[in-house]
Amino acid sequence: MSKQYFGTDGIRGTVGQSPITPDFILHLGHTVGRLLRADGAPKTVLIGKDTRISGYMLESALESGFNSAGVDVVLLGPVPTPAVAHLTRAVRADLGVVISASHNPFADNGIKFFSAQGSKLPDEWELQVEQGLAQPPCWVESEGLGKARRMGDAAGRYIEFCKSTFPQALSLKGLRLVVDAANGAAYQCAPQVFHELGAEVHCIGVTPDGYNINQGVGATAPAALIAKVREVGADYGIALDGDADRLQMVDGSGRLFNGDELLYLMVRDRLEQGEAVAGVVGTLMTNMAIEQALAQLGVPLLRAKVGDRYVLEALMQKGWLLGGESSGHLLALDRHTTGDGIVSALQVLQRVVRSGQRIADALAQVPLFPQVMRNVRMVDRNGWQQHARFQACMREAEAALAGKGRLLVRASGTEPVLRVMAEASDAQLAQHWVEQLAQALQ
Structure with missing residues (x-):
């Protein structure tokens, strides 16, 4: 059975359009509540949200849905997604729910769930929910x-x-930081964390009005952070997205560091402290230069499907601790059960403090390979697998890139397009083969 509502990170869409409507969200809360109450025991659910204006409406609908199934609800208000994961585990709740569309514009919203252990739930659970949604509600009696x-x-x-994940013996004193909370869920929490650990903190993206989340600020729009870092002469800038599970960083020169580079620094810090790192999980999009740099450190990289939930699943299967995506979803499972932008920033800054080395200097020997991507529109986005001319071109490209780069071809999960990506130390080589492959399809 394929999923109708759940995507790679919960249920998401434009508010007022199916499925992000109050009636559906009420039905969703009721359905999940019934699943929770299947054993007859009392259950408690935590609900957090970001700063979107629609959060009020969807929070009320979810609350009513759970209550109608006999489930108690604890409302957290605007807090980061990883805060919901942590608090669900800390207070021994049975489920955590986040109302957020992450880095999307304010007109979108979504729902995602965390288990009692603070981790994202598997596909099998989501399929159970979807099966339940096909059934009519069964309201509990008033008592x-x-x-x-x-x-x-x-x-x-x-x-x-968050502060407890930073070594007690270290301090951020002497560091001038700019924190960009994207006018989102971390607008209260993020500045305080870094300030209380000793940093001089300047802020942008901390005045949410319900409509300005991710608007020209945050991890997906780093230009504002770069400008502010230069304006105040900061050492580093920290950009979160709307629900604060994603991180991008910049240095005083305005250089942007993505999730692949920050993950590499986290690994370096562990090794320099004498800790063993058995392996790291990235995704199909993780830059090949990082894979090669990790190999030089004796650390293998395992590639999972794109999506932090798949990174987490691979880490759990291997028993490893560190993983992440180039988009900035980073995992350190000995610090938290899910991706956390604030905690990830602290993991990077602890290396800066301990080593006294600037991030740019630590990465000087790890230049990222240029990545070239084309989205090729196709009526049948899976038809490339039987396309003889394209398959022949793929074999040529793989032979040409062997040892110098790699090729990645994957169908979009949401659009009728085929994503063709090549990366190589030589940008012209990557560009050439992406163009050749796109032409082969046309």
Whole structure:
């Protein structure tokens, strides 16, 4: 059975259009609540949200849905996605729910879920939910309805958790930082974490109005951060996305560092502290230069499908701790159960403090390979697998790139396009083969 509603990171879409409508979200909460209550035991769910105006409406619908199934609800208010994961585990709740569309514009919203252990739930669970959505509601009697309350100190609890992931013996004193919270869920938490650890903090993206989340700020729009870093003469800038599970960083010169580079630094820090790193999980998009640099450190890279949930699944299967995506979703499973932009930034900054080495200097010997991508529109996005001319061109490209780069071809999961990507130490070589492959399809 294929999934109708769940994508790679929960359910997401434009507010007011199916499925992001109040009636569907109420039905979703009711359905998930019934699944939770299948054993008859009392259950409690935490609900957090980002700063979108639609969060009020969807929060009320979810609350009603869970209550109608006999599930108690604890409302956290605007907090980062990883805060919901942490608090679900910390207070022994049965499920965590986040109302957020992450880096999308304010008109979108979505719902994602965390298990009692603070980790994302598997495909099998999502299929169970979708099967339940096909059934009519079964409201509990009045005496069995769930209750709702607010957790007044949710942000404060999460701030203390983030600080606890940074070594007690270290301090951020002497560092001038710019923190960009994308006018999103971390607008209160993120500046306080870095300030309380000793840094001089300047902020942008901390004045949400319900409509300006990710608007010209945040991890997907780093130009504002780069400008502010230069303006105040900061050492580093930290950019989060709307729900604060993604991280990008820049240095004082305005150089941007992506998730691949930051993951490499996290590995270097562990090794320099004498810790063993059995392996690292990246994705199909992880830059080949990082794979080669890790190999030189004696650390293998395993590639998972694109999506932090698949990185997490691979880490759990291998028993490894570190993984991430170039987009900035980074995982350190001995610090948190899910991707966390603030915690990831602290993992990078602890190496800066310990080593006294600038990030750019640490990465000087790891220049990223240029990546060239083309989206080729196709009626049948899986037809390339039987396309003789394209397959022949692929074999030529793979032979030409052997030892110097790599080729990645994958169908989009959401659009009728085929994504063709080549990367190589020689940008012209990558460009040539992407063009050849695109022409072969046309």
